[in-house]
Amino acid sequence: MHPATYPLQDKAFFAILEAHPNLDDRDNRGKTHSLPFVLMGVIMALLAGRDGNLSAIHRHMKNQFQALCLALSVEAKRVISRAQLPRLLARVDHTLLAQLIGQHYGLSLPEGFVDWLSGDGKELRGSIAKGQQRGEVCVSIMAQVPAGVVAQTHYNGCKESERPAILNLLTDHDLLKRKTVLDALHFTPELLKAIQEAKGTYLIGLKHNQPLLRRSCFIQTMLQPPGFERLDAPLRKHGRQEERTYACFAIDTMSKAGRWQLVGMATLVRGIRVRRTLTGVQTSRTTSYFVSNQIVKTALEANDLYDAIRGHWQIETMHYCRNVVLAEDDLQSKLSSLQRTISNLRTLAMSLLQLLRPKNMAAQLDTFADYVHDLITFLKRKLVL
Template sequence: MTPFPCQPQNTSFFQLLKQTPQLDGRDSRGKYHCIALVITGLTLALCCGRDGNLSSLHRHMANHFDDLCRVLQLTNQRVVSRPQLPRLLAKVNGIVFADLLFQRFGLVLTLQQQAWFALDGKELRGSIEPANKRGQACVSVVAHRGEAIAGQAYYNGTKESERPVATQLLADTGMHNQKITLDALHLIPLTIKTIHEKGGLYLVGLKANQQILYRPWVGSSSVKVADYDRADKPERGHGRIAQRSYSCFAMNRHPLALRWQTSGMQTLVRVVRVRQSLAGLELSRETSYFVSNALVNQQGQADELFDAVRQHWRIETMHHRRDVSLSEDRFRSSQAAVSRLLSNLRSIVLNVLGQDKVKNMVARMEEFADKFHVLLQFMTLKNVL
């Protein structure tokens, strides 16, 4: 069984936010604005393509405030002012909000039939201050099938590393026992050992800087016949033709170094990607390597790993949508809490609109921008309102 969206609950997401007092970090005195209403208003603004600028998001929320209150059956509410908005957002408990988000819009995981997920990080470029080269960064876990976001965590790129954040994210989301694809940054004993011991499968990039693994295994694969291989059909696009060929080799022919012996490594996967011009001239040839704890005894098992390599780039598609469709990189904020909260709201938009089988996400967002009442109906149907 593949992952699927959590089943709708009787309580709407707005009511869930409203009924969670731990979400609001403000002092109990002088609370003039409903924090659940503000979050919901911003989510609707994101669905209408108003991302990239907090003032634009605020204007949309203010322009449609009365309509939203009418649907939610709220009275005596007033719009938060533009100067007050970032201060209010900074008081939202990000950990509590993320738990509520993925409890409602996340994925149901099963141990019996595991699913493939990709893990990778992304810089929130709008959070980078002028004197720095790094800012806030987001680590996401995305389903290969459907591109639903199953979990997110954040870290400060100027002070922290992605590796421990990614390891903790897998633990917090319970995904150590699933099937995970990761890039070469996460080829460290702690991460892959934990996945292996929890009964999950990993497929991790292998690069030359991991010399203890790279030299013997890559060298061996260059002179031995692959246990299983596959050549995909050429793909035509962007004025060129690309073709991928895959091979996998058992890794039990040579002993592993001590630090890797508990990682469960079984298989080396080699991917060769050749790009040619339409005239047949070879433009580039790229060879990549991956290691996995999956034991391959038949072609079907090899094909699953080959497909997982290809599907890992689903997470890059998700990042592209965040940047192009939702303008994430254009959103500037010097407050980490605000950048992280808006990033989580984008995940709601991606997961909710990604379930829509009638129209693609861009078409839906354009319709919502023109017809706000359609958005209200859609979000009510999805149990957001």
């Protein structure tokens, strides 16, 4: 097994940004502030826990202006103004910025990588305009082991859909041939067929958005015994006890509609989660179904699917950290380009924090906020500055 790794660098990210003059579309004659310098200031502010409020980010940039100038050995005339900051960030080529961050700080998957990937989208709630129900959405593909972002993109929820965003992300980054877990939203013939033709493996949730297929699969679980079953040890957390059982069923010979004939459906996985009070009283019972093109012949192969379902929560954990620890949803701005730019920088901040493996991510942000020289030393060591 070849594990995913972070790429090795021989050049600071600040210098890499300076080498891309097309990162913003300003006329050179009107440039007062260096865009790479401003982006470094925003990254420092994010790692110091100032996310969620553009004014707080700007105050940190202002307070640490001299420290950043000294760290980068530059002679900036003055800090960017609060009014100018969003205007400049909105003019960043966020697509190019995302590519550069992915190349230098995203997880690198070797040819022999056999672990699972997870894909999902997260709404940037601060981008939702008044009277609208959707805003900008950040879509990520991440490795479950080790946990880290492999590829990322954005789309506008008012005009576009997550389905093509995920398909394009998998296609553009040559990930169709990998093993991928996705939510039921992506249970479409187009995506399943693309993964099957690329000789990849999918494990996709099956819910009521495919009622006929779900009913057929449910009947299949009643007509045949499971090939393999597993009962996980009960977990105690949040004042309750949780039990999970898994079972898999062969569905390769099951009758299916014509549009599913070429997608290679082979296995149905059923997961049952039962929650009880600590005294043993059942409070809830949830049954979930997943479909995969992986043929299961051994208990080891079945356990691989079961673990992938549990591992899919890694991406929800990442979304939780982005929202609760970094306060992603609190950043209010209707400028889509600004939201995407800071979202990309937030991904970089998350990748850097994961390299530290802190026991408490919020506490690490507080440490960086209190000891700016420790933050600068860390950014230099990781070749950001």
